Amino acid sequence: MNSQSFLLSALSLLVLSACSLAPDTPDQLAQVPANYPQQANASVDNNASTLHWSEFFNQPQLQQLISQALEQNKDLRLAALNVERVRAQYQIADSALYPGVDLAASGTRQRLPGDLTGTGQAAVSSQYGVNVGITAYELDLFGKVRNQSEQALQQFYASEQSQSSAQISLISELAASWYSYAANQQLLELATHTLNSQNKTLELTEKRYELGAASELTVQQLRGTVAAAKVEQSRYQRLLQQAKNALDLLAGVQVSADLLPKQPLSKLLTLPDLPAGAPAELLTQRPDLKAAEHQLRAANANIGVAKAAYFPSISLTATAGTASAELGGLFEGGSGAWSFVPQISMPIFNWGRTQANVDIAETDGKIALESYQQKVQQAFREVADALADQAGYRSQLDALQQLSHSSERAFELANARHQQGADSYLEVLDAQRNWYSAQQQLISGQQARLQGQLTLYKVLGGGWQQSPAP
Incomplete structure (x- = not known):
């Protein structure tokens, strides 16, 4: 020859x-209901999975901060490096076919x-x-090498989807911290304004007390409200610094002052509404669910590798x-x-090692299937909860705005009656506390409304696109 x-x-x-000795992956991996318990905004055209993050977050400072974080955040860089590593592993496994x-x-x-x-x-x-x-x-007469290549390929796909999930988490956490900074900044301004107002009132009341026109009880009550206002001011200074630290960590660099929010939350309530769509759409919209599906396919390929050891x-x-x-x-x-x-x-006899490896691979496949179905159920619940929050936050915010207006008017009337001598200053202090509490609740309600919209955007699979849609 x-x-x-x-x-x-x-x-x-x-x-x-x-x-190939690997089992086929069924087409229908998870059962999902036809609709969510509370469907809302079905007529809105925006779809979270196709809506680029720059189209959802419409504040220029936040857009620039997110762009900066996508380049500098260490967790996202680690996710990208992991994708490169798994890609190389797939290339090694695939080269064994030839x-x-x-x-x-x-x-x-x-x-x-x-x-x-x-x-x-x-x-x-x-x-x-x-x-x-x-x-x-x-x-490769029994598909061992081919299944090894398929397993590596599915793991590579899963790592890509995990990278997209990491990006979604980064964007949502960064936006939440940015809105939290805006809320704490507004609450700090409210506490500082209240403290300054009460300090002026205390100074006037102390002078009136020296002249015998005010009681010591009134002076002590005002000193107590001033001390309480100082506590609130210190508290929001601490929370504001913590929000800034969170922004620095997520952005990967020190966030400059020009990228911090300058407007009150009432001016930031401009995020677009999103339709929930059909629950089955989550299977293709959310990267974490697609990653779990690829892990399941990789586990099935590994079963084929284990069974090939019999031949x-x-x-x-x-x-x-x-x-x-x-x-x-x-x-x-x-x-x-x-x-x-x-x-x-x-192979002739190895004390059951081959069968044990097959049992492990099949058990891993069952675990991957249960994990995938569990993630689907969790995703369905997250969207259902986010939809319920949307409806609740709208009505809650309307009620808080009414409470703010009424408490502010009551404070004005109590102060006017005190100036005319109709009421004691105790009624003024009580009305002022109610007004301050109502303002705090309104700001917190606005933050919750923004957080609810952000959560819905996240759980619907928004934020993973690398470039804006044309």
């Missing part, structure tokens, strides 16, 4: 079709003593060779080239050389 015939024979063996061709050149020169040459005289021998061939290439493994080592005792005779006529070394390995 010449080298050309050998290569043709080897190639004919390589194209043998392989059977034979690797190696070129090898060798030369040997040795001296043998006389008692080993058979002639009684020492001799020097030489051997030179140049070969091209394949080494230990496994024929013989056939590997080929083959070379073709030239060999000669003289370096100059390597490429002369008659110097051709080839070798063909097939090897078969058949």
Whole structure:
């Protein structure tokens, strides 16, 4: 057999079709209801999964901050590096499907003593060779190598989806911290304004007390309200700094002052409404669910790898080239050389290790399926809760605005009656406390409304697109 015939024979063996022992992944992996318990805004055209984050967050400072975080955040960088690593692992696994061709050149020169040459005289021998061939290439007759490649491919897909999930989490956490900073800043301004007002009132009342026009009880009550206002001011200074620290961590750099919110929350309530769509759409919109599906497919491929261990493994080592005792005779006529070394390995008895590996792989597949279905149910609940929050926050915010207006008017009337001598200052203090509490609740309600819209955007799978839609 010449080298050309050998290569043709080897190639004919390589194209043998392989059977796969991996179970098929069912088309319907999870049952989801037809509708959410509380469907809202069904007529709105914006879809969270196709709406780029820059179209959802319409504040220029927040848009610039998110862009900065997508480039600098360490968690997102780690997720991207993990994708690169898994991509390389897939390339390694996929390369095993095809034979690797190696070129090898060798030369040997040795001296043998006389008692080993058979002639009684020492001799020097030489051997030179140049070969091209394949080494230990496994024929994938039972789908082992193909399933290993499929497993690595699905894990690569899952890592890409995990990277998208990390981006969604980063954007939502950053936006929530940005809105939290705006809320704490407004609450700090409210506390500072209240403290300054009460300090002025205390100074006037102390002068009136010295003249005998006010009682000591009124002075002590005002001193108590001033101290309480200082406590509130210190509290919101601390919360404001914590919100700034969170922004710095998420952005990956120190956030400059020009990127911090400058407007009150009432001016930031401009996020677009989103339709919930059908629950089944979550399976294609949310990257975490798609990642779980790819993990399930990878687990099924691993079952095929484990089952293939029951069958013989056939590997080929083959070379073709030239060999000669003289370096100059390597490429002369008659110097051709080839070798063909097939090897078969058949498992006979290993104390149940092969079956145990199959059991582990099948159990891993069941775990992956249960995990996927659990994630789908959790995603459905998250959207249902977010929809319920949307309706609740709207009505709650309307009621808080009414409470704010009425408490402010009551404070004005109580102060006017006190100036006219109709009521004591105790009624003014009580009305002022009610007004301050109503303002706090209104700001917190506005923050909750924004957080509810942000949560709905996140749980519907928004924020993963890398570039704006055309």
